[in-house]
Amino acid sequence: MIPNQWYAILPSKAVEKGQITAVKRLNMDLALFRNKQGEIGCVVDQCSHRGAALSKGKVVGDCIKCPFHGLEFDKDGKCTLVPAIGKNTTEDISRYNAKRCLVGEEHGIIYLWYGDEEKATDNLPFFDKYVDDSYVWSEMEDHWNAHYSRCIENQLDVVHLPFVHYNTIGRGNKTLVNGPKVIFEDYTIITSANNEKDVGQKPKPPEECVIRDTFLSFKFPNIWMNHISPQMKVIIYFAPVDDENTILYIRFYSKLSSVKALNSIVAFFGKYGNLVIERQDKRVVITQKPKASSYISEEKLVPGDGPIITYRKIREELKKANQTQVTTKP
Numbered sequence: 001m002i003p004n005q006w007y008a009i010l011p012s013k014a015v016e017k018g019q020i021t022a023v024k025r026l027n028m029d030l031a032l033f034r035n036k037q038g039e040i041g042c043v044v045d046q047c048s049h050r051g052a053a054l055s056k057g058k059v060v061g062d063c064i065k066c067p068f069h070g071l072e073f074d075k076d077g078k079c080t081l082v083p084a085i086g087k088n089t090t091e092d093i094s095r096y097n098a099k100r101c102l103v104g105e106e107h108g109i110i111y112l113w114y115g116d117e118e119k120a121t122d123n124l125p126f127f128d129k130y131v132d133d134s135y136v137w138s139e140m141e142d143h144w145n146a147h148y149s150r151c152i153e154n155q156l157d158v159v160h161l162p163f164v165h166y167n168t169i170g171r172g173n174k175t176l177v178n179g180p181k182v183i184f185e186d187y188t189i190i191t192s193a194n195n196e197k198d199v200g201q202k203p204k205p206p207e208e209c210v211i212r213d214t215f216l217s218f219k220f221p222n223i224w225m226n227h228i229s230p231q232m233k234v235i236i237y238f239a240p241v242d243d244e245n246t247i248l249y250i251r252f253y254s255k256l257s258s259v260k261a262l263n264s265i266v267a268f269f270g271k272y273g274n275l276v277i278e279r280q281d282k283r284v285v286i287t288q289k290p291k292a293s294s295y296i297s298e299e300k301l302v303p304g305d306g307p308i309i310t311y312r313k314i315r316e317e318l319k320k321a322n323q324t325q326v327t328t329k330p
């Protein structure tokens with residue numbers, strides 16, 4: 001995991017008012033809830049008192065209440081009540097505070113800050129430049145028994161298209177990989193496939209390739225977009241569960257029609273179309289060893305793996321630049 005980043009971890013709709021959502025993300029068991037204003041709280045799912053799962057409790061007012069002995073914690077993890085010592089105690093009860101994670105919410109996505117809270121930025125990674133309210137989107141999720149780095153690399157892999165997707169998006173036996181050209185700017189990798197049928201020609205180097213209108217972009221640390229056309233996009237955010245599991249949230253965006261209802265239908269069915277492609281990928285990606293990828297590796301990469309090499313390199317640089325002990329508060 002790269003420290004000091006906002007990770008997209010869950011759709012907003014997964015956390016409803018008055019309810020607690022228990023999830024595992026970034027190797028942490030978490031309990032998420034909303035206060036009366038609808039603001040999200042995210043605490044480590046282990047009570048500071050004697051370790052019970054807070055997610056088995058309930059939401060009371062602005063707080064999450066432990067099911068065991070009734071301690072209450074607000075959205076910032078601050079302990080607001082220890083019933084056994086009474087609500088009128090003069091004791092400083094901050095020592096009971098729950099461990100919490102910083103969370104943010106935008107575009108219907110909940111983000112978790114993984115790193116030093118003092119270094120948290122205001123920028124939740126998204127593709128604001130490319131999608132706005134003129135699109136309608138529909139979302140679904142899929143669980144992969146794979147490290148999130150492998151899932152992301154798969155979405156930047158132009159070499160696999162004629163093999164894994166031989167009968168769908170990789171039709172045509174275009175096995176020769178030109179380039180591809182890779183751009184990295186604003187924490188984003190941009191690339192596009194330039195594959196051709198092998199008729200004995202040499203592959204072109206990246207400098208002779210272009211970024212096409214249909215292109216891929218990936219924003220660190222875990223969100224990706226396929227620009228299918230100006231009217232259709234796919235966004236996937238890869239929520240890391242632990243070292244071997246990832247949940248993909250797949251969104252299909254449409255503004256093919258000026259009628260929103262028609263766009264809803266396109267988006268609804270579009271995401272299933274995309275799921276067919278993802279399942280072709282999943283079958284192979286879950287078999288990759290080792291589970292996580294790394295910049296220094298024994299894998300023998302080909303020039304067409306350029307986008308993956310860039311991903312590994314930047315990931316390594318960001319990890320080094322942010323080497324820090326990640327702790328949850330307090």
Ligand code: FES
Pocket residue numbers: 047048049050051052066067068069070071
């Ligand atoms: S374990 Fe939570 S209140 Fe005791």
Ligand SMILES: [Fe+2]
Pocket residue numbers: 154160164165277281
């Ligand atoms: Fe694929």
